[in-house]
Amino acid sequence: MLQNIRVVLVNTSHPGNIGGAARAMKNMGLSRLVLVQPKEFPAVDATARASGADDVLDNAQVVDSLEQALVGCSLVMGTSARERSIPWPLIDPRECGAKAVEHARGGEEIALVFGREHAGLTNEELQRCHFHVHIPSNPDFSSLNLAAAVQVLSYEVRMAWLAAEGAPSKVEKFEANSLRSNELATMDEMELFYEHLEKTLVDIGFLDPEKPKHLMPRLRRLYGRSAVNRSEMSILRGILTETQKVARGEPHKRKD
Numbered sequence: 258m259l260q261n262i263r264v265v266l267v268n269t270s271h272p273g274n275i276g277g278a279a280r281a282m283k284n285m286g287l288s289r290l291v292l293v294q295p296k297e298f299p300a301v302d303a304t305a306r307a308s309g310a311d312d313v314l315d316n317a318q319v320v321d322s323l324e325q326a327l328v329g330c331s332l333v334m335g336t337s338a339r340e341r342s343i344p345w346p347l348i349d350p351r352e353c354g355a356k357a358v359e360h361a362r363g364g365e366e367i368a369l370v371f372g373r374e375h376a377g378l379t380n381e382e383l384q385r386c387h388f389h390v391h392i393p394s395n396p397d398f399s400s401l402n403l404a405a406a407v408q409v410l411s412y413e414v415r416m417a418w419l420a421a422e423g424a425p426s427k428v429e430k431f432e433a434n435s436l437r438s439n440e441l442a443t444m445d446e447m448e449l450f451y452e453h454l455e456k457t458l459v460d461i462g463f464l465d466p467e468k469p470k471h472l473m474p475r476l477r478r479l480y481g482r483s484a485v486n487r488s489e490m491s492i493l494r495g496i497l498t499e500t501q502k503v504a505r506g507e508p509h510k511r512k513d
Contacts, residue, residue, distance in 0.1 A: 259418060261361040263289040264407060265326045265370045267378060270296045274374060276306030276314065277404025283310035285411035286418070290317040291326045291368075306404075323382050324448060327368050331441040332360045335370035335378050335386035336406055338399065345389045346482055353390045354413030358421050365441060369410050374403050384474050385444070387481045442490040450490060451477060457497045460504045 264282055269275050275298055279290055290313050292298055298319065307314050320326050327333055334353050337345075348356070357367045370386060372378035383389060392409055394401060401409070442450070455473055458464035464472055485493070 258358070258361050259286050259414070260288065261365065262287055262357055262367045262369065262414060263291050263326075263330075264411070265291045265293060265323070265368050266295070266403070266407075267293045267323060267326075267370065267382065268295070268373045269298075269403065270374055272297045272300035272303040273306040274403040275300075275317075276303035276308075276310075277402070278371075278407040279303070279307045279310040279313040279317070281404055281408035281411050283313050284408070285415040287411055287414065288313055288316070290314070292317055292319045293323050293326050294321060295319065323370070323385060324445075326370075327385065327444040329366045330368045330444040331365040332356065333368045333370060333386045333444055334388045334390050335383050336372065336410070337383055337389040337391060338377055345383065345478060346387070347391055348388050350390060350392055350409050350413040351417075353388070353410055354415075354417040356388070357414050358417040360441075362421060366443070368444075369407075369414075371403060371406055380474075384477050385448075439486050439488060442485050442487055446487070446490060447480070447485070450480075450485075450494060453494060453497050457500050457504075460501055 264278065264287060266275060266278060269292065272295070275290075275292065275295060282288065282290060298317070299314065303314055304311060318326075334348070334356070337347075353369070357369065361367050369390075370378065370382070372382070378386075390410065392401060392406060451473065454476065455464065458472070459466055
């Protein structure tokens, strides 16, 4: 089950932090590390700080974008240390661990996303997350080392997993009697939907691409908290396709 949970580090500048994160992950039973454009990797400092978690580093996946890192994920949670212009569902590390384990036990792919050491995640990157995770540290000295932040969330995942061992989760019971159509849409499926939605809104004149304001981020937030499943996604994409046809003046043909 824990193999369904990946840790994603975005633009890490110091290789030692990658090694420290790998060690923290292995301590808690996590093994899947994804690196988005790390400044330096592989590196001697990363191996030294890993202190024996070499297998996590050896199997780490290096990708060019956060979008690539999240392919296949149904639940994405990103760390955030500061207030944002658009409110987003905010949870603490304990809730993060519980959600990660509940969904992973149902066979879904989960991503825990950590930002740059100096600036964290951008607003655009955070908008790709279903939940923002805030670690309630001392407000007078709140900055955590990247590896320490990974340790906190990995620990909460471990504790939630230990608590869940021996008893089937609600997700498992539901999965046993559900069809594939009831599985949550993956992150890449959601991204294709957002692209389709934005293009449709432009086509019908509802969205001005020159003055988008915060429409798409707000719609991302709306659908992100709705837990859209694959069957519902098919309906939404169908509605958008028919809307585009009408906007182009094509005759409507209803399928019986």
